[in-house]
Every structure is written in structure tokens, then in C-alpha cells.
Amino acid sequence: MANTKQVLIIDDSSTSRMIIQRCVEMSAPEFGSFALAENGMEALAMLREGVRYDLILTDINMPKMDGQTFIKLVKNNAETRSIPVIVISSIADGAFVEDLKRLGVTAVIKKPVSPAKILEAFGGLS
Amino acid sequence: MMENMDSEKAHTALVSAIQTAMADMVFIDTEKTDRPITLEAENRAAIDILKPISLRLEVSAGPRLRGRIADILYGEDSEWNRDDAFLELLNVSAGIFLSEYYGAGMEVRLELPRYLFMRDDEEGAAVAEAGFDAEGEPLVAALRSIRYLY
Numbered sequence: 001m002a003n004t005k006q007v008l009i010i011d012d013s014s015t016s017r018m019i020i021q022r023c024v025e026m027s028a029p030e031f032g033s034f035a036l037a038e039n040g041m042e043a044l045a046m047l048r049e050g051v052r053y054d055l056i057l058t059d060i061n062m063p064k065m066d067g068q069t070f071i072k073l074v075k076n077n078a079e080t081r082s083i084p085v086i087v088i089s090s091i092a093d094g095a096f097v098e099d100l101k102r103l104g105v106t107a108v109i110k111k112p113v114s115p116a117k118i119l120e121a122f123g124g125l126s
Numbered sequence: 127m128m129e130n131m132d133s134e135k136a137h138t139a140l141v142s143a144i145q146t147a148m149a150d151m152v153f154i155d156t157e158k159t160d161r162p163i164t165l166e167a168e169n170r171a172a173i174d175i176l177k178p179i180s181l182r183l184e185v186s187a188g189p190r191l192r193g194r195i196a197d198i199l200y201g202e203d204s205e206w207n208r209d210d211a212f213l214e215l216l217n218v219s220a221g222i223f224l225s226e227y228y229g230a231g232m233e234v235r236l237e238l239p240r241y242l243f244m245r246d247d248e249e250g251a252a253v254a255e256a257g258f259d260a261e262g263e264p265l266v267a268a269l270r271s272i273r274y275l276y
Binding site: 012013014015016019061062090091092093094095110111112 | 147150151199200206207210211213214217218220221222224225229230231232233234236238
């Protein structure tokens with residue numbers, strides 16, 4: 001499979017962004033292009049530049065704009081609402097996951113992230 | 127809300143959170159130790175939990191351990207990598223602690239992890255503390271009350 005798909009990774013920790021990218025590279029080689037943002041506000045600016053991302057992986061607890069606000073804005077925008085969003089967060093339990101699913105999130109991964117967790121979550125992508 | 131906290135259960139969850147985060151993120155075997163730990167030039171990082179309880183998780187480790195964590199994750203140690211990797215480890219530890227202590231289904235709110243640079247007067251009472259031997263390097267974790275801060 002050609003590694004042409006683009007993924008946008010959003011996390012305020014550079015360590016977390018790096019780990020997530022490595023896990024995706026190991027478990028989903030079809031994603032060959034990575035864009036990185038430190039928070040929801042920076043990610044929104046990147047989306048407005050017109051690049052068509054195939055997937056968004058986002059943290060929740062971030063400065064400037066948190067993940068929930070970012071997801072609401074993405075899912076309320078006709079141009080971006082079809083992009084699958086997967087949350088990767090240190091909090092990923094029970095009601096919180098249900099709330100995120102109601103916002104349109106495809107899957108929620110609890111940190112620490114691993115290639116196996118990525119593979120399982122990506123199984124829900126159409 | 128602190129008075130409802132089971133300190134023994136909190137201690138067990140704290141130990142498990144640190145050991146799991148260290149093993150899963152950086153593959154470092156971290157054993158609990160009862161030996162007194164002295165950290166020279168320690169770096170103390172903290173993350174405040176705002177819901178379902180007001181609590182601070184603090185983790186302290188010396189420069190050698192933080193450097194090793196950065197080296198494992200990045201393949202090289204630098205001050206930036208060292209600082210960021212340690213905060214992310216703390217963030218992950220807090221998530222594991224909350225899952226271990228409360229189970230699923232609780233509404234959780236966390237502040238962003240940060241460094242504490244001084245032994246200042248904002249420290250609350252310790253709910254649980256644990257010392258660790260991280261493959262020869264010392265590490266200390268504590269849960270403290272922050273009720274009066276917010």
C-alpha cells in the first residue's frame with residue numbers, strides 16, 4: 001500500500017507527538033506524511049491552510065485550545081467534519097469516552113500509546 | 127473531599143501508576159523501595175488533579191534518570207528532551223493513577239504538568255508517598271492535598 005496518507009498529530013508534549021508518530025509508522029505504514037501541532041488553535045490554523053488530512057490524532061488536555069473544543073470546531077465545519085478523529089489521552093475512561101464519541105470521535109486511546117493500541121483503533125477507520 | 131480518600135488504596139495506585147508508566151513508556155524496571163532516598167539537584171514535577179478530587183501528583187528524579195528516559199525515547203539526551211519527556215511521563219502516570227484508584231466512569235479534570243522549582247509553602251499534606259529504585263536510579267512520587275489552592 002502506498003504511504004501517501006496524511007495524518008495531523010496534536011499534542012502539547014513533543015515527546016508524545018514523537019511517540020505517536022513512531023507508533024503510527026510501525027503499525028500503519030499507509031500514513032506516510034505527518035503534520036504536527038502543539039494545540040488545537042495551531043491545528044485549526046493548519047486545517048485552514050487547505051491541506052486535506054486523512055486522519056487527526058489529538059490529545060485533550062492542551063494549552064490555548066483543548067482537544068474537546070478543537071473537535072467540536074472540526075466536526076461543526078462542513079469542510080473538515082468527515083476527517084476521522086482519534087483521541088490519544090491520559091484520560092480515557094467511561095463517560096469521558098462516551099462524551100467524545102458523541103462529538104464524533106472515531107476511537108479513544110489511553111496513554112501510554114503503543115503500536116498495538118494504534119492498530120486496534122485504526123481498525124475502526126473506514 | 128480529601129477525607130474520603132483511602133490512603134492505603136491511594137498508595138497502591140500510586141506505586142502501580144509509576145511502575146506501569148515507567149515500564150510501558152521507557153521499559154525501565156522500577157521497584158518500590160523503603161530505603162531513604164536522597165536526591166541531589168532533584169527536579170520535582172507536578173500535575174494537579176482537579177476532578178474527581180483535588181490532589182497533586184509529584185514526581186522527583188535526579189538528572190541521570192531523567193537523562194536516561196530522554197535517551198530511551200529520543201535516542202539522545204538534551205535538556206529540552208529531558209524536561210518534556212519527564213512531564214509526559216508524569217501526565218501518563220496521573221491517568222493511570224486515576225484509573226487504578228477510581229476505575230472507569232469518573233469525570234476527570236487535570237491541569238497541565240509543570241516543574242516546581244522551589245520547596246515553597248504551597249505544599250499540602252502528603253496522602254501517600256513512595257520511593258523507587260529505577261534500575262539503580264532514585265525516584266520519588268507523592269500525592270499531596272491541594273484543596274486550599276483552588
